[in-house]
Amino acid sequence: MTQDLCAVCALDTADVDAAMAHLGCDGRVVTLAPTDLATVLGSVDDLGAAVGAEAAAARLVAGLRARLDAVAARVAGAAPVATLVLEWTDPPWAPGHWIPEMVATAGGRCLLGTPGGRSARVTWDDVAACAPEVVVCAPCGFDVGAAADATRDLLSRGLLPGDVPVWAVDANASWTRPGPRLVDGVDDLAAILHPGRADGPPPETRAVRLR
Numbered sequence: 001m002t003q004d005l006c007a008v009c010a011l012d013t014a015d016v017d018a019a020m021a022h023l024g025c026d027g028r029v030v031t032l033a034p035t036d037l038a039t040v041l042g043s044v045d046d047l048g049a050a051v052g053a054e055a056a057a058a059r060l061v062a063g064l065r066a067r068l069d070a071v072a073a074r075v076a077g078a079a080p081v082a083t084l085v086l087e088w089t090d091p092p093w094a095p096g097h098w099i100p101e102m103v104a105t106a107g108g109r110c111l112l113g114t115p116g117g118r119s120a121r122v123t124w125d126d127v128a129a130c131a132p133e134v135v136v137c138a139p140c141g142f143d144v145g146a147a148a149d150a151t152r153d154l155l156s157r158g159l160l161p162g163d164v165p166v167w168a169v170d171a172n173a174s175w176t177r178p179g180p181r182l183v184d185g186v187d188d189l190a191a192i193l194h195p196g197r198a199d200g201p202p203p204e205t206r207a208v209r210l211r
Contacts, residue, residue: 001030001047003178032178035116036098037105040178041065060180067183068105071190074197075107081193083108084132087119087176089139089150090159094122098182099138099175106189107197108134128161134193135160138171144206147171151210166211167192174206 002016013031020027030050034040041061048057083103087095094112096119103110111130112122119140137151147168154160169175174185188202192209195201201209 001032001050003032034098034178037068037101037182040098040182043178044180064180064183068186071186072105075190075194078107078194078197080104080107080109082111082131082133083136083189083193084111084127084130084134084161085113085136085138085175086127087138087140087171089137089154092122092124092127093119094126095119095138098178102175102182102186102189106186106193108189108193124159127159130161132161133164135164135166136189136192137166137168138175140176141172142170143172144168144170144204144208148208148210155211160211164211165192165209167207167209169202169207170205 002013013029016029020029028050030047032043032046034043041064044061044064045054045057048054048060085095085099085103087093087099094114095110096114096117100110100113100115103113111132112126114120137147137154139147139150142150147170151166151168155166160166169185169188174181174188184206188207191198191200191202192207201207
């Protein structure tokens with residue numbers, strides 16, 4: 001199995017094909033390139049089919065869809081919260097792919113991000129002008145500790161706008177990797193944006209508030 005989204009994060013298809021040709025291996029390569037939550041869940045079905053575990057994959061996907069529906073029901077009717085997610089912190093990058101949809105599902109309005117598109121570099125002027133009500137720092141590949149350190153650096157330099165809540169999250173586990181744990185990220189974000197509609201704050205192993 002390989003991915004065809006980002007050559008920085010993991011080996012891409014061309015590298016895998018070249019390695020298999022060098023080894024003389026004729027194994028099947030399954031390449032996944034989801035761009036939104038629907039195709040992330042579809043990739044679970046695709047992988048299940050590839051390894052003969054269709055029923056298990058279908059059960060997993062059904063459970064994930066039910067959790068997403070439960071989050072959407074919990075925040076239904078609430079005013080969307082203007083949310084700035086930084087997929088990288090210095091320089092700042094706005095999110096693409098599935099993250100804007102995660103924000104919308106959690107009851108937010110994603111600022112600067114492009115649903116289904118690629119992440120894009122933005123400027124600090126863009127960040128200041130977008131007037132967020134909540135800032136979430138989710139630097140690609142960082143766990144919550146590393147994300148918190150990067151976020152504290154931005155705060156110490158006065159780069160994050162306004163007197164609004166600022167959170168650091170476990171981007172590596174629940175935000176930037178296209179897998180089942182994205183639903184954890186949606187659940188955590190709903191608790192951040194609409195705390196009165198959640199049982200409690202997200203686990204500190206996945207999200208910490210820094211302001």
